[in-house]
Amino acid sequence: MRDNFFLKKRMNTLYFCLFMLVVTFISIIVTDYDVIKGFTSIPKAVEWAVSNFYPNEKAWNRLPAIAGSLTETLLVSIASTVVAAIFALVFAIAGSHATGVGGFISWLSRSIATLFRNIDVAAWSMILLMSFGQNVLTGYFALFFGSFGFLTRAFMESIDEVSSSSVEALRATGASYLSIIIHSVLPSSIPQLLSWILFMIETNIRQATLIGILTGTGIGFLFSLYYKSLNYNSASMVVMVIVCTIIIIESVSNYVRKVIL
The missing domain is CATH 1.10.3720.10 (MetI-like)
Incomplete structure (x- = not known):
């Protein structure tokens, strides 16, 4: 009985994770979000912040x-x-x-x-x-x-x-x-x-x-x-x-x- 309870709980967790992955994938398609470009642009954003976004005199x-x-x-x-x-x-x-x-x-x-x-x-x-x-x-x-x-x-x-x-x-x-x-x-x-x-x-x-x-x-x-x-x-x-x-x-x-x- 206890094993069935934990098995059911794990399956529910797995179904929820799969559901979130599907929703994320659909959201990426609908919004035309480029995942690779988003991550590769992070170094450039940091470089710009270091070069421009700091207090001067x-x-x-x-x-x-x-x-x-x-x-x-x-x-x-x-x-x-x-x-x-x-x-x-x-x-x-x-x-x-x-x-x-x-x-x-x-x-x-x-x-x-x-x-x-x-x-x-x-x-x-x-x-x-x-x-x-x-x-x-x-x-x-x-x-x-x-x-x-x-x-x-x-x-x-x-x-x-x-x-x-x-x-x-x-x-x-x-x-x-x-x-x-x-x-x-x-x-x-x-x-x-x-x-x-x-x-x-x-x-x-x-x-x-x-x-x-x-x-x-x-x-x-x-x-x-x-x-x-x-x-x-x-x-x-x-x-x-x-x-x-x-x-x-x-x-x-x-x-x-x-x-x-």
Whole structure:
């Protein structure tokens, strides 16, 4: 019986791998992708990057302007994430299986979270550009909507995972709904919620670069400006600053997670 189970599992894995190979082969044919040319062009791309994509003296002189745009991007990313987390917590409590009020409200909370989560941040940027134009507010709302959908779903799962038993115990004692939220749900789930918020801040800083290109703001706009004007040295400086910032923030975030979890 056990041998049949493992044999069936291996066969399913084999069928899946064959299916992926067939899909890949069909995709190559449909898109006219030249596999050999794609791999042989890698050395030339590396050679071009080494020859052109590096910061020179003029690029270093632009560092203060790049730092200013980076600060704007960081503040927008953090602000949109924190505000989205507040709204997400309310919707997560309303839609959670452990704390939800049930019925239409729980269904509505989950439906809204699913809708916002399945629309990409870049798509939100394009949608909001029609209403707000190219400005910081467009980037802020794009990050806010994307963060809200993701965090609502993550918060719901965290609350369901850590709060179910304690919520049932307090309900058995006749505690009020507000008391259950304050004395059980929030204390037990706050470490996980903070971890998700930190993860979302990291993600939004990366996303903000792409959004800046679309909305004409922040560090993304500077990169687009330098790159389109063929100023590859300054564009490489922007990339270096973004990478260093993300590494620092990720290190701080990992340290905070170790402390709170």
